[in-house]
Amino acid sequence: MKPTELKNDIYWVGAVDWAVRDFHGYETPRGTSYNNYLILDNDPTLIDTVKHDFADTTIKNIKTLIEPSKIKHVVINHIENDHATSIDRIMALAPKATVYMTERARKALDRFFDMSGWKVKIVKNGESLNIGKRTLLFLETPMLHWPDSMVTYVKEDKVLFSQDAFGQHIASSARFDDEFVTCASMWELEDAVWDYYANILMPFGQLIKAKIGEIVKAGLEIEMIAPDHGIIWRKDPGKIIQMYLDMAAGKATQSVTIIYDTMWQSTEAMTQPLARGVNDEGLDCKVIKLRATPQSVAAKEFWKSRGTLIGSPTLNNLTFPTIAQFLANLRGLRPKNRLVGAFGSFGWGGGAVKEIYDEAKKLGLAVFEPGLQVLYRPSLEDEARCYEFGRAFATKVKEYHATF
Numbered sequence: 001m002k003p004t005e006l007k008n009d010i011y012w013v014g015a016v017d018w019a020v021r022d023f024h025g026y027e028t029p030r031g032t033s034y035n036n037y038l039i040l041d042n043d044p045t046l047i048d049t050v051k052h053d054f055a056d057t058t059i060k061n062i063k064t065l066i067e068p069s070k071i072k073h074v075v076i077n078h079i080e081n082d083h084a085t086s087i088d089r090i091m092a093l094a095p096k097a098t099v100y101m102t103e104r105a106r107k108a109l110d111r112f113f114d115m116s117g118w119k120v121k122i123v124k125n126g127e128s129l130n131i132g133k134r135t136l137l138f139l140e141t142p143m144l145h146w147p148d149s150m151v152t153y154v155k156e157d158k159v160l161f162s163q164d165a166f167g168q169h170i171a172s173s174a175r176f177d178d179e180f181v182t183c184a185s186m187w188e189l190e191d192a193v194w195d196y197y198a199n200i201l202m203p204f205g206q207l208i209k210a211k212i213g214e215i216v217k218a219g220l221e222i223e224m225i226a227p228d229h230g231i232i233w234r235k236d237p238g239k240i241i242q243m244y245l246d247m248a249a250g251k252a253t254q255s256v257t258i259i260y261d262t263m264w265q266s267t268e269a270m271t272q273p274l275a276r277g278v279n280d281e282g283l284d285c286k287v288i289k290l291r292a293t294p295q296s297v298a299a300k301e302f303w304k305s306r307g308t309l310i311g312s313p314t315l316n317n318l319t320f321p322t323i324a325q326f327l328a329n330l331r332g333l334r335p336k337n338r339l340v341g342a343f344g345s346f347g348w349g350g351g352a353v354k355e356i357y358d359e360a361k362k363l364g365l366a367v368f369e370p371g372l373q374v375l376y377r378p379s380l381e382d383e384a385r386c387y388e389f390g391r392a393f394a395t396k397v398k399e400y401h402a403t404f
C-alpha cells in the first residue's frame with residue numbers, strides 16, 4: 001500500500017500483511033498491518049518501524065516522500081519484533097538519526113542489534129522533543145503491553161501514536177475507521193478490537209484504566225489515534241477509548257458462549273439442547289467447536305460473553321487436550337467477571353468437568369455448579385437434562401450480569 005496522509009505532512013508508511021495467520025502462535029484470521037509513520041517537519045521524524053520481512057516495503061514508502069538519509073529522529077515506541085526489527089535497515093539509510101526510546105527499550109533492543117554506532121537518546125515519561133513546527137510528547141506505558149512501551153503524542157496535531165494500544169489485527173486497504181466501516185462494517189471493526197484486547201491486553205485492565213486516566217488528567221486533546229496495527233481512529237477516537245475503558249472494567253454482553261470439543265460426538269450432541277435451553281431463556285448463544293476454531297477466537301468469544309459453558313469429554317481422567325490448552329491460555333489472560341459452567345460425556349471415571357471447575361476457580365471466576373455429565377452417549381432423558389441445564393445457566397447469567 002502507498003503512503004497515506006493522516007494530517008498535513010504526517011504519513012502512514014507501513015505495510016499490510018494480508019497473509020499472516022500465525023502471529024507468534026496467536027491466530028490472526030484477518031491478517032494484520034504494521035503501521036509506522038513519517039512526520040515531515042524541519043526535523044523529519046519516523047515513528048516506529050515494521051516487522052523485518054516488510055523492511056523493503058516501508059523503505060519504499062519512505063522514499064516516495066523523502067530521501068531516508070534526511071530522517072533526523074526515529075522514535076521507537078515498542079521494541080517487539082513486529083515493530084522494531086527493521087530499525088537496522090532504517091539506521092543503515094539514516095545513520096545520523098537519533099533514536100528515542102525508553103531505558104527498558106534500549107536494554108531489550110540491545111539484545112537484537114549492535115547499537116554501538118547509533119545515537120540513542122533515552123526518554124522518560126513526560127519528556128518532549130521539538131521537531132520544528134511540532135512538539136512530540138513521550139508518555140511511558142510500562143507493561144502496556146511490554147516493559148519498554150511508550151506512546152508519542154503530537155501536541156499541534158492532537159495525534160496519539162499509541163503503538164499496540166487501540167490496535168487491531170486487520171489487513172485492509174482502508175486506513176481509517178470511517179473508510180473501514182464503509183468497505184466492511186463497524187461490527188467487524190469492534191469485533192477485531194475485542195479480539196485484540198482479549199488476546200493481548202486482557203491481563204492489563206487496571207493499568208489501562210490508570211493510563212487512560214493519566215492522559216485525561218493531563219488534558220491531552222486527542223483528535224486521532226494512530227496505532228501500530230490495523231485501522232487508524234480519526235472519525236471517533238473517543239469510541240475506542242470508551243471501548244477500552246469498558247473492557248478494562250470487565251464489560252460483557254448478556255449472552256452465552258458454548259466452547260467444546262468432542263471425541264465421539266457425545267459431548268457435541270449435548271450442545272444442541274444446551275443452546276436451545278439458553279435461547280429459550282432469551283439469550284443469544286454462540287457455539288464453538290474448539291478443534292475447528294482458532295484459540296484466539298475462542299478467547300475473544302469467552303471474553304465477549306458474560307457466561308460460557310465449557311464442554312469436554314474425559315480423556316485419561318482429564319480434559320481433552322484442546323480444552324486443556326484453552327484453559328491454560330485463560331490462565332495467562334486472567335479474565336474477570338465471567339460465569340463458567342461445565343459439561344461433558346464420560347465413560348467410566350469422569351474428571352473433565354471437575355478439572356474445568358478447578359481451573360475456573362483458580363482464576364477467581366464465578367462458577368455455576370454442579371456441572372452436567374452424561375455417561376457415554378446422551379439419551380433422550382439426558383438431552384432433556386441438557387436443555388434444563390442450558391435454561392438454568394442462562395437464568396444465572398442474567399442474574400449475574402445484572403450485578404455489573
Ligand code: FEO
Nearest residue numbers: 078080082164228
Ligand atoms: Fe504489535 Fe507488542 O507488538
